[in-house]
Amino acid sequence: MYKVVIPGDFLSEEANRAGEGTYVDDGKVYAMKYGIMDDKEEIKVVGLAGKYVPSKGDIVIGKIVEISFPYWIVDIASPYEARLHISELAKGDERRIEFGSMNKYLYLGDLIVAKVLNVDAMMRVDLALKDEFKIGGRGRLIEISHTKVPRVIGRSGSMIKMLKEKCNCFIFIAKNGRIWIKGSDDEMNRASQVVLMIANEAHTSGLTDRVGDFLDSFKKRRG
Amino acid sequence: MMKEEIQLIKEGKRLDGRGFEELRPIKIEVGVLKRADGSCYFELGNNKVIAAVYGPREMHPRHFQDAKMAVIKYRYNMAPFSVDDRKRPGPDRRSVEISKVSREALDPVILKEYYPKTAIDVYVEVLQSDAGTRTAGINAASVALAAAGIPMKDLVSSVAVGKIDGEVVLDLNAVEDNYGEGDMPVAMVARTNTITMLQMDGRFSQEEFERGLKLAASACRTIYELQRTALLERYSESMGEGEA
Known part of the structure; x- marks a missing residue:
């Protein structure tokens, strides 16, 4: 126990x-x-608490906070900022990203899904992009402590599976405690409420069952 | 100017009724501030202090960064209303010194190398003062640091001993501090008996000093147990209400 x-x-x-x-x-x-x-x-x-420290291979949700050629500076909900090199976007085809044109690809405030490529001894963090890296459209970003992430996912994904099914939402959880939820307004409201509930009660036992009951009670009230 | 004499011990008791080796009542509450990464409210008799920890976070200005470890910043501040006469707000000689020694009292237990180039900010606000606020501040800050998830070797506990009417006593209050013969704040890691802060004001003989230190050590162990309980209790309530 x-x-x-x-x-x-x-x-x-x-x-x-x-x-x-x-x-x-x-x-x-x-x-x-x-x-x-x-x-x-x-x-x-x-x-039970603490700040996220990036390590190689982590998948994170980042936010562009600065453009300084040839890097985008990305906030990854950590004491350390990460950087994304232009070659990550120019990859594949021949196009080159010129000095003044970086903001055409990613602009300040844009959200991205990225993989931590490397963290050096100076705590410089380099990111690599995933295939589907851009986050946007009708969705919602919520932020919890990265220490609660395993709890939201649950043992071998049980909690997140239940959440996705019962809320009928697309939910993506990144290692740095940022969660992207996509669905109808009602469903998103419910999903984010439940995620915050999990984060708040992460240390208690029998949480998956309680969350299940909570979600069912929602259905009954509406149905 | 001569201080007027006050009899501080009457019939083997102190003015507030305590025995020589008795602490004032202590109350500790963890996680009182929602915005802070870790926080603690600490009461020691009539002392009321609140500690807030932020970080590790990016260090600004950059040239204060340490490439190998986190930098601890500690600010001890007294509220204007914390004492009988209004305290002029802002840092002064005294609070700058207390900030420095308090930071150094906590520094040895914090494993700073886990967060290079960052800053850990510790703010201690004294809401009500009755002698011994630096020790209360250190106790609160230590708990707040743990609550913020900062890697540490141990908690630090702190208490003052003093000399009144020729007797070595524990945990002076304001009257005893003002009219007594000496005051000696101590901070230590209770489990290993490692002293991290030791100051003295007034005169102690060697024998008095040793007796005082022993008294402080045993009081620190008592305080440590209270700090420990406060931290454990936060997560023992099976249905955590959370702070929000």
Whole structure:
């Protein structure tokens, strides 16, 4: 079951099993974060809060905040800004993006789905575009803490599957805690309400069932 | 100018009725501010402080960035209404010093290398003051940092000891601070007995100093337990109401 720990809590004597969110001092494992302890394979502490730090391979939703040739500067809901090189858009065909024409492709405020290509030691973050990278149209972006993302997805995708089915929405969850929802206004309202509910109660058990009941009660009220 | 003498100990009790080794009542609440990444409200007797932590976030101006680790910024500030006579708002010599020592009291436990080039902002606002606000501020900031998910080795706990009427006592209040013979704020990691801040005002003999330090250490362990409980309780309510 869940065990909440705070920084400095003694977790174990087995230093060789120390994992993420822990540190070893004098051969003993201690918690490094305020979070939930998990000691299935290795001893880990999953944080209850904290900022997103990009790592290679993550899929994120970013927002263009600056254009400075030859990069777009992208906000990825993290202390670190990311950059997207023009070659990512010019790829494939022969076209070249000239100095003054970057804003024709992506403009300030545009949302994109991207993959973290690389993070160097200076914490410079490079992005690569996905095939379908542009987000737009009638949809809604909501932002939660990245620590709650696994909970919104649920064990092997159970929670998100249920959400998609019962809300009849397109939902895309990025690693940095940004969620894109597309559907009718009513459905989007409901979906975002439920996502926020999950984020708020992420630490409680039996959440999937409760969310299910909640969604069913909606249906009944309307039907 | 000579201070007027006040008898601070009467019949083995202090003016507010406490024993020599007794703390003032403590109340801790976690997550009181919705906008902050981590926050804590801390009461120590008549002291009321609130700590807010923001970050790690991008450091501005850029040239203050550290390529290897996060930079901690700590601001201790007293509200104009926190004391009997209105305090002139804004930083002054005293609050700048307290900000510095408090930051250094927390610095050793924060694992700054996990967030290079960022800033972690800690704001401590004193709403009501009754001696010992820097220690209350450190206690609050420590809990707020943990609540913000900042990687730390441990929590820091802090308390002051002092000397009144020739006796070493724990946790001075304002009257005892003003008319007593000495004040010694201490901050430490309770579990490992590591001192991260030690200041002294007034005169202590070596024996008094050692006794005071011991007293502070045991009080810090008490405070640590309260900080711990406050953090754990936040997530033990099975139906979290959330803050929003």
